[in-house]
Amino acid sequence: xxxxxxLFEVSRSYRGPRGSVRALRDFxxxxxxxxxxxxxxxxxxxxxxxxxxxxxxxxxxxxxxxxREQDFYALSPEERSRFRAAHVGFVFQQFxxxxxxxxxxxxxxxxxxxxxxxxxxxxxxxxxRFGLEHRLDHVPGQLSTGERQRVALARACLNQPALxxxxxxxxxxxxxxxxxxLEHLAAIAREGTAVLLVTHDSEAAQRANxxxxxxxxxxxxxx
Amino acid sequence: MSFWRLLVREIVHRKTNFGLGAxxxxxxxxxxxxxxxxxxxxxxxxxQIISRMEAATRQRVAQLEDDYRKITKNLGFNVLIxxxxxxxxxxxxxxxxxxxxxxxxxxxxxxxKIVTIQHLLPSLQQKLKWPEHERTVILxxxxxxxxxxHASPKQPLLxxxxxxxxxxxxxxxxxxxxxxxxxxxFMGREFTVARTHPERGTKDDITVWIHxxxxxxxxxxxxxxxxxxxLECVCAAxxxxxxxxxxxxxxxxxxxxxxxxxxxxxxxxxxxxxxEAQAALQHERDKRARLRQERENFAAVLVPVVMTIATVxxxxxxxxxxxxxxxxxxxxxxxxxxxxxVLGLLLGRAALMGLAGAVAGFALGWAVGAAWGExxxxxxxxxxxxxxxxxxxxxxxxxxxxxxxxxxxxxxIQTDPADTLSRE
Numbered sequence: 001x002x003x004x005x006x007l008f009e010v011s012r013s014y015r016g017p018r019g020s021v022r023a024l025r026d027f028x029x030x031x032x033x034x035x036x037x038x039x040x041x042x043x044x045x046x047x048x049x050x051x052x053x054x055x056x057x058x059x060x061x062x063x064x065x066x067x068r069e070q071d072f073y074a075l076s077p078e079e080r081s082r083f084r085a086a087h088v089g090f091v092f093q094q095f096x097x098x099x100x101x102x103x104x105x106x107x108x109x110x111x112x113x114x115x116x117x118x119x120x121x122x123x124x125x126x127x128x129r130f131g132l133e134h135r136l137d138h139v140p141g142q143l144s145t146g147e148r149q150r151v152a153l154a155r156a157c158l159n160q161p162a163l164x165x166x167x168x169x170x171x172x173x174x175x176x177x178x179x180x181x182l183e184h185l186a187a188i189a190r191e192g193t194a195v196l197l198v199t200h201d202s203e204a205a206q207r208a209n210x211x212x213x214x215x216x217x218x219x220x221x222x223x
Numbered sequence: 224m225s226f227w228r229l230l231v232r233e234i235v236h237r238k239t240n241f242g243l244g245a246x247x248x249x250x251x252x253x254x255x256x257x258x259x260x261x262x263x264x265x266x267x268x269x270x271q272i273i274s275r276m277e278a279a280t281r282q283r284v285a286q287l288e289d290d291y292r293k294i295t296k297n298l299g300f301n302v303l304i305x306x307x308x309x310x311x312x313x314x315x316x317x318x319x320x321x322x323x324x325x326x327x328x329x330x331x332x333x334x335x336k337i338v339t340i341q342h343l344l345p346s347l348q349q350k351l352k353w354p355e356h357e358r359t360v361i362l363x364x365x366x367x368x369x370x371x372x373h374a375s376p377k378q379p380l381l382x383x384x385x386x387x388x389x390x391x392x393x394x395x396x397x398x399x400x401x402x403x404x405x406x407x408x409f410m411g412r413e414f415t416v417a418r419t420h421p422e423r424g425t426k427d428d429i430t431v432w433i434h435x436x437x438x439x440x441x442x443x444x445x446x447x448x449x450x451x452x453x454l455e456c457v458c459a460a461x462x463x464x465x466x467x468x469x470x471x472x473x474x475x476x477x478x479x480x481x482x483x484x485x486x487x488x489x490x491x492x493x494x495x496x497x498x499e500a501q502a503a504l505q506h507e508r509d510k511r512a513r514l515r516q517e518r519e520n521f522a523a524v525l526v527p528v529v530m531t532i533a534t535v536x537x538x539x540x541x542x543x544x545x546x547x548x549x550x551x552x553x554x555x556x557x558x559x560x561x562x563x564x565v566l567g568l569l570l571g572r573a574a575l576m577g578l579a580g581a582v583a584g585f586a587l588g589w590a591v592g593a594a595w596g597e598x599x600x601x602x603x604x605x606x607x608x609x610x611x612x613x614x615x616x617x618x619x620x621x622x623x624x625x626x627x628x629x630x631x632x633x634x635x636i637q638t639d640p641a642d643t644l645s646r647e
Contacts, residue, residue: 057557057641078561085559092644096554100236101229108224113559155558 004162004194005031005054010063012049012217023049024060025217031196033162036189037222038208039198046217047198048167054196055165056084068162085113089156089193093168095148097140097155103127104136107154114159126154130184146177153184157193164188164195170204182207226564230571237544241576244540248580248624251533252616253588258522259612260592265518267606268596269511276507280500287496301482302466304328304451304474311480318426319348319361320449326435328474329451333369335473339466343369344452347438353431355408356399361430364438364448383434388417390432396420409433410441452482534627541573541628545635552635553643562636569632570625577624581616 012024023046031037039047052058053065056072065072067087075083090096097106107123116122127133130150140148149169156164166185170178182204189195189209197204205211212222234241305314306322314320329345347364367383384390389409391401396419401407405416414433422428439445453470467479545552552565589608 052641052644055557057644058639081556081559081561083559084557088559090554090557092554094550096550096557096644098229098551098554100232101224105224105228105232109555110558111224112226112229112555112564113561 002033003030004033004068005029005196006064006066006069007050007054008064008066010050010053010060010065012046012053012058012060014049023217024053026063027214027217027219028063029212029219029222031163031194033194034189034192035210036186036195036197036208037210037212038205039196039212039214040200040202040205041214043200045214047214049217050214051165051167051196051198054163055088055090056080081113085110086159087162089159089161089164091149091152091156091164091166091169093171095140095145095152095172097148097151099140102137102139103132103143103151106140106151107158109155110158116159119158122160123154123158126157130154144177145172146174146180149173149177149181150184153181153188157188160193162194164193166195166197166199168199168201169197170199170201179203226567226571230568230575233548233568234572234575237547240540240544240547241572241579244537244573244576244624245579245583247533247536247540248577248620249584249587250580251530252581252584252620253591254529254584255526256585256588256612256616257591257595258518258526260589260606261596262515262518262522263606263609264592264596265511265515269508269515272507272511273504276500276504280497280504283500284496302453302463302470302479303482304332304453304470304477304479306449307476307478309449309478311478314480317350319350323347323444323447323449324477326439326446326448328477329369329448332451332453332470332473333371337371337469337473339469340371340453342452342454343371344454345369345435345448346450346452347435347442347444347448348430348450349442351442354410358395358398359429360395361426362438362442363430363432364435364442365432366435384417384432386434386437387413387415388433389414390418390420391416392420392428392430393422394428395431412437412441451477453479530623534623537573537576537624538627538631541569542631544572545569545631548635549638549643552638553640556636556640557644565636566632569635570628573624573628573632574621577621578617580624581613581620584620585613585616 007027007029009026009028010024011022011026013020013022015021027046027050029037039050041047049058053060056065056067056075059073067083070083072080072083098109101109104123104127107126108119111119124133124136127136130153132147132150132154135143135147140151143151149172153169156166164185169181169185173181178201182201185195185197186207197208199205210222213220305320306324309320309322326345329343332340333343345366348361350359350361352358353360365384389407391399396402396416399407401416401419403416403418407414407416409431420427433441435448439447453466463479463481470477470479555565556562
């Protein structure tokens, strides 16, 4: 197995109004290239914390996160940003598109962090792949929710990341658009990208190669 | 996707926020430029007024000098006819002649056909001690004007002194407390004070005027005089030599000197006119300086107040902008955009805001200065656009705007993107 993402006994706590809350407890998992792994569990069980920690955005209190064998948090913040830009793609439930940029510019947004000469051609190819070629000049406000999520997917794929992290990507979509996004995620995984999908959606979980079940920050099933 | 494209698109998207910020920067810059422009125009106007006044003064003084030249030319010379043997050095040092000549000379002159002389005033004067009061005086014996036989009668220039009376100079009547009508003894003889003179600041202040005959008796100089004043000597050539030649032909035993020069009268007139003009100029300068100070004081309060308000306002707008862009900043950070790039986007926006404000504010301020800086009714003041001011504003306003946006921008990039993304 070609492990892309590895978490070694990762713990992370938050300070809450009633004291410290442990969102992750000694969490260990591996996601391999070409694998679609779904993380399921009740609300507040630490799924999003897991995803942000895996993406290099949230330093764990303990444990280690490696991406392509690089210890994410051993890097300086600047290096981590650069590394993340090159190897990680994100998709969020709220899409998080830049509202004043066109579809094409939103897809090209990662070039602000990492310039690549072929970026524009790849962005156009991704737009075609996700059925957005007729919407290139539109801004997110002019798109349907399904289209917005497909723009977010295209943006996440621009730099051909080794790891794609998706946080409830179907949470705001209708059934048809949800299925469409899941199909795309599965296809992306098949092309060799490691996909970690946090979801409540049982259908999404069914499409995954593997399912990790969490409860109160602890991995209770899977891996 | 370039940095600039993102920057410009965001400005277009949130144009109200950007416009309000640029407007406040423009108002601050306009305020500064207008105040400087008004002061600059004030200075130019002052220079214009003063130059105009100076030119007018020069013209007036020249005109006055010409007028005096004409007047003094028409008035002619005042000459003093003296005994030929009188040393002029002694005359000027003692202020009166010590040599004498017959009083008959004046009769001879009056009977002659002399044409250059209008009035004849024979006199006998001598410095002596007033024995009754133990003080030095100049005794002046006068008999009034001697009419020139061939000429038509003229209005006498000086009043005569009647026998038994005297006229006193200022210093004498003041110190002796004498008034017209008082009786006073002089060299053993009783006189009535006929008139007293106001202060002249000359030897007249210590002079006693009495009738010529009485003076001759008191001084033991019967039938003698020591000077004839010939007034308003007119000659077409405006020259003393002609007067001298005519008098010498009639009275060969005399000499003629000019009693008071025209040049002196002209110079005095010129100096007086120049002094008045200088005073008027100084008054105008003081008035303009006061007005400038008032304007400067007003600007010294207004400009900092407006600039502070504008800076705070830009800071608030930057804070609102950052708050609205939290998700956007979060996702940009998540996809690997570095903190300094995001900081550059936020500060770049503020800089463009300041730049737009600087250019618009400069134009507005210049226009306001041109409209309000003019003196009503004055000729237009043409001042070249000070491009250096524009340069300073173009550099300064973006820097101030960036400074105002610094804190909110710093807070934005220090916010953990994970925190933002997990909340949204």
